[in-house]
Amino acid sequence: MQIVPSIDLQSGRSRLVFWPGASSGSGTATDRPEKIAQHFVSVGAKMLHLVDLDGATRGAPANTDVIQRISRSVAVPLQLAGGIDGPRQIELAFACGATRVVVPQWVVAESVQTLRDCLTVARDWLAIGIDARADRLADHSWHGPPPTFETLVEMLAGEGVRRLVISHWTPADLPRIGALATRHDIEIQLAGGAAEPAAVDAARAAGVNGLILGEALFSGAIDFGAAQDNTKQATGALALNG
Numbered sequence: 001m002q003i004v005p006s007i008d009l010q011s012g013r014s015r016l017v018f019w020p021g022a023s024s025g026s027g028t029a030t031d032r033p034e035k036i037a038q039h040f041v042s043v044g045a046k047m048l049h050l051v052d053l054d055g056a057t058r059g060a061p062a063n064t065d066v067i068q069r070i071s072r073s074v075a076v077p078l079q080l081a082g083g084i085d086g087p088r089q090i091e092l093a094f095a096c097g098a099t100r101v102v103v104p105q106w107v108v109a110e111s112v113q114t115l116r117d118c119l120t121v122a123r124d125w126l127a128i129g130i131d132a133r134a135d136r137l138a139d140h141s142w143h144g145p146p147p148t149f150e151t152l153v154e155m156l157a158g159e160g161v162r163r164l165v166i167s168h169w170t171p172a173d174l175p176r177i178g179a180l181a182t183r184h185d186i187e188i189q190l191a192g193g194a195a196e197p198a199a200v201d202a203a204r205a206a207g208v209n210g211l212i213l214g215e216a217l218f219s220g221a222i223d224f225g226a227a228q229d230n231t232k233q234a235t236g237a238l239a240l241n242g
Helices: 033-042 053-058 064-073 087-095 112-125 134-139 149-158 171-184 197-205 215-219 224-241
Strands: 002-010 048-052 078-081 100-104 126-131 163-167 187-191 210-213
Touching (some): 002 033, 002 053, 048 064, 064 078, 087 112, 112 126, 126 149, 126 187, 134 149, 149 171, 171 197, 197 210, 197 224, 210 215
Parallel strands (some): 078 100, 100 126, 126 163
8 A cells, every 4th residue: 555645735835834854853844845745755655646726626727837846856656636627627737747637526427428538538547536425425416316435436437447536434434445446446545534543554454555645744643654664564464474
């Protein structure tokens, strides 16, 4: 399981100020996204998740300049969420340096053609953002009865989606999430939902592919290096036992 640092982009800056040396009193605080990205890559991050908060409001990527700066400063995949509301927005995201995109469930859940158009543009680099909680699914104004989490995943997988970013999950959801990943041979990343190391361990045990963490890493509640090292050790132990 990969630990994927997440940076919220707002008005060309990081929404949260990051001070990597806060615990030791060393280093310098920064809200420059490219500097934050460089830090996480320097300590071993293999991918970064970017959330364009302004783009989510406008319905199209808005922080394109800063995404370009990040893409020039690090050599890892950049996964962009926020404002990716269709194929044209996907093309813009790729043009400004993103290498993967996350389209929200409401864009594609009731329009198979829109989903297919998004897949045509993004192919394997498309992920669909989906809520694990039934009440969150029910909040959307569906044309008919709201789908269940399971039926929505089944529909997406059947159309060729191979990546999901699942938000609003709880530890109680992990068994069914892990079972769905196995049943549909689909890559699953969990967004947020982990505020302490025990939650990281639970996500890893469920067999998900990635855990996206933002504020928990910025605040120091979860240490990136320690979480990634524990994940590697657990993976190695499973390989030896297998």
